[in-house]
Amino acid sequence: MGFFDVAKNVGKFVINxxxxxxxxxxxxxxxxxxxGTRATDEQLVKYFKTSSSFQKAAYARVLEERGYLEKNSxxxxxxxxxxxxx
Numbered sequence: 838m839g840f841f842d843v844a845k846n847v848g849k850f851v852i853n854x855x856x857x858x859x860x861x862x863x864x865x866x867x868x869x870x871x872x873g874t875r876a877t878d879e880q881l882v883k884y885f886k887t888s889s890s891f892q893k894a895a896y897a898r899v900l901e902e903r904g905y906l907e908k909n910s911x912x913x914x915x916x917x918x919x920x921x922x923x
Contacts, residue, residue, distance in 0.1 A: 862891050869895035878903065878921055 869892040873881050881903070885896040897914050900906040906914045 866891040866895045870898060873899035878905070882921065 869884075869888070873884060873896045876884060876899075881896060881899055882905070885893060885900060888896060897906055901908070901914065904917055904919045907917050909915050
């Protein structure tokens with residue numbers, strides 16, 4: 838096996854690993870989004886505050902859909918004036 842064969846195999850491994858990670862991240866996002874859509878507003882806020890990464894992004898999207906968050910001009914989430922009804 839020559840250098841280029843080894844490099845080709847390493848490249849395939851790296852690409853396949855990246856694809857697998859992307860798929861896992863998408864699945865994690867979708868699971869969290871599904872959980873968020875079924876949660877009460879109070880539960881959703883708790884999930885959002887205690888999560889990270891793709892889960893937090895999914896919960897943020899649900900909070901946006903419910904009117905608690907909105908994206909600013911830089912594409913970052915910010916709170917709206919809507920509050921939890923207690």
